[in-house]
Amino acid sequence: MLTARATTSPDAIAVLDDRHRWTYAELDARARSLAAGFIDFGIGPGDRVLVQLPNIAEFVEVLFGLFYAGALPVFCLPAHRQSELIPIAKASGAVAMVTCHHHQTFNHATLAAILRDHAPDLRHLIIVPDRGKPGLPGGTHALDALRRVPKELPAVAASDVAFLQLSGGSTGTPKLIPRTHDDYLYSVRRSAELCGLDSNSVYLAALPVAHNFPMSSPGILGALWAGGTVALAIDPSPTTAFTAIQQFKVTITGLVPPLARLWVERAENSKAYDLSSLRVLLVGGARCPDELARRIGPALGVQLQQVFGMAEGLVCYTRLDDPDDVTLATQGRPMSPHDRIAVVDENGDPVPPGVDGLLITKGPYTIRGYYRNPEANASSFTEDGWYRTGDVVALRPDGNLVVKGRLGDRVNRGGEKISAEEIEAHLLDHPLIRDAIVVAVPDEHLGERSCVFVLAADPTTPPALGQIRKFVRERGVATWKIPDLLEVVDSFPETGVGKISRRSLRAELSARVSQS
Known part of the structure; x- marks a missing residue:
């Protein structure tokens, strides 16, 4: 697709951001030079590569560079932290990661170095550096250092898997979605x-x-x-x-x-x-x-x-x-x-x-x-x-x-999906919490917010919302997953047959907080 556009409309503008303005011919050349660099690094057909980049032009050239090399991008969000990235890296078997240096004051390059220590297959960390800011972590490579003279590239079939995306709200082993070029x-x-x-x-x-x-x-x-x-x-x-x-x-x-x-x-x-x-x-x-x-x-x-x-x-x-x-x-x-x-x-x-x-x-x-x-x-x-x-x-x-x-137990917070079970698992490690249930509550601006109902380990010292938010944040989860609201209760209601059905409880507790 890119090759065809670069041939028929080489001078048309393909990509714009606040720093770049690339024509189709320029985008194609940049992608091909990156592909040659990926291949020289030993990143080739079928290899999985974590891509965690914000909305910058480099995202597009990296995407097509990996396509040309036959490698598979594994798309991660800038808000993901080690709690999400480590399982993604392990489940995908990613051999490399492309990320930025900083984004919105967060140091992604340091996060990538931490990730490498927990993902045995991760060999290469490639960083889009900040303008005028030196200091990439040791053992990482600046994106521009990969560029090589374009060479003959591997054949990629239309039916080959093109990349892996994440299914929203997955827990445990991440649900990775294989999409082929043709589909x-x-x-x-x-x-x-x-x-x-x-x-x-x-x-x-x-x-x-x-x-x-x-x-x-x-x-x-x-x-x-x-x-x-x-x-x-x-x-x-x-x-x-x-x-x-x-x-x-x-x-x-x-x-x-x-x-x-x-x-x-x-x-x-x-x-x-x-x-x-x-x-x-x-x-x-x-x-x-x-x-x-x-x-x-x-x-x-x-x-x-x-x-x-x-x-x-x-x-x-x-x-x-x-x-x-x-x-x-x-x-x-x-x-x-x-x-x-x-x-x-x-x-x-x-x-x-x-x-x-x-x-x-x-x-x-x-x-x-x-x-x-x-x-x-x-x-x-x-x-x-x-x-x-x-x-x-x-x-x-x-x-x-x-x-x-x-149907599932998810909170749709402004389009970002939160697994109730994932956040509950974090909360159950808090010393002041005996049990926790996360529910969705309607919100005028976000569609839904997350409310956590907790049973205190000691009723005389119940946790406060600030303590819970700080605890979950320090567990390294994405910002949108941090609970918005807290309700401390004496007990959880039982279902009609005397069993604890967490799905039924979520529905009941969500209705309760919505009516309050």
């Missing part, structure tokens, strides 16, 4: 077509670009497939993003609902920025409240396009020409005529149209299994190969889905 590019192409991308499009990556949504729906890859331009914002705040929209003449971008609300509120209260180039705003990652959906168009002067999907495959969109009752109140319909979906009950039997049920799917770009994880495969796929998404939905007669929530 992912099909998803990218269909997304670009349905979102109206062409060579004049400028896509702004405001969300962390390692997420599936800003990478492929239609994302940076959709923009490059269409011959358009990728613009990258270092953070999604209205100030940063609105400046980028005005500066780069952005035409399309994607947000999770909490950020969409922030953008809408800023636009409603201030006309300091020229957002007239922006034509389409995609909202996904979590259900967009109908009230917010109605405000987006008038406030930002855009066409709202709702998107619902998953890194495992299936992507649904509202269409740009859909009537308001579809665009504002549904999460769209499958993007491929070859997608198959069904809404079933807990026994796997179909439910009537319009009735809430569990979504299962099959399709040309939906995975058939997780990477080296038979336990996850057994629970996530039916015997005849349907993927259990874990989403509770209703299917309207017109074929559009209305997303109602998640």
Whole structure:
């Protein structure tokens, strides 16, 4: 794809950020020189490489450099810390890591050095250095030091695995999602077509670009497939993003609902920025409240396009020409005529149209299994190969889905998924806590926040929220996983049959805190 664009439109602008402006020819040359360097380092076909980079142009050249070398990026988020990265490194067998020096005051290069001590296969640490800041940790290599004269590159088949993504909210052994070049590019192409991308499009990556949504729906890859331009914002705040929209003449971008609300509120209260180039705003990652959906168009002067999907495959969109009752109140319909979906009950039997049920799917770009994880495969796929998404939905007669929530015990905090079980496992190591249950509670801005109910080890000295937050933070977990709220209780309620069903308890406790 990149080779073709560099041949047909070598001088068109491919990538922009606050420091770089690369044409397609320049991006292709940079990626090929990195590929040659990766190969000289012994990183070649099939090798897994952790990529933990913020929204900077180097992300794009590293991505294609690894593709050209036949290596497999393993996408990590800038907010991930050792608690997440060590299991990811071990599960993937990563031999190298590409990260930045610092991001938002956090020293990622030091984190990478710590990670190497816990991941036996990790041989190479490659760092994008800060401008004008020396001092990379010993045993690391600056990204530019890898560059070599481009050479003949290994053959890569379209059906080869291209990279590994993370499934949201996994615990224990991470659920790594293998995507092949052909299945992912099909998803990218269909997304670009349905979102109206062409060579004049400028896509702004405001969300962390390692997420599936800003990478492929239609994302940076959709923009490059269409011959358009990728613009990258270092953070999604209205100030940063609105400046980028005005500066780069952005035409399309994607947000999770909490950020969409922030953008809408800023636009409603201030006309300091020229957002007239922006034509389409995609909202996904979590259900967009109908009230917010109605405000987006008038406030930002855009066409709202709702998107619902998953890194495992299936992507649904509202269409740009859909009537308001579809665009504002549904999460769209499958993007491929070859997608198959069904809404079933807990026994796997179909439910009537319009009735809430569990979504299962099959399709040309939906995975058939997780990477080296038979336990996850057994629970996530039916015997005849349907993927259990874990989403509770209703299917309207017109074929559009209305997303109602998640079956699993997860908190969807602003589009970032939190496994209740993972945080509970950390909390149970706190000396002041006897037991803990994490639940989701509704939040106007983030969609959901996490509330932890705890039984104190000593009722006379219950833990405080600040103590819990500090404890979890020091365990090295991502910031968004730190509990927002705390309720200390005397006991947990039992289920109707006298057993402790943590799922039932979460539902009961969540209802209690929502009503308070």
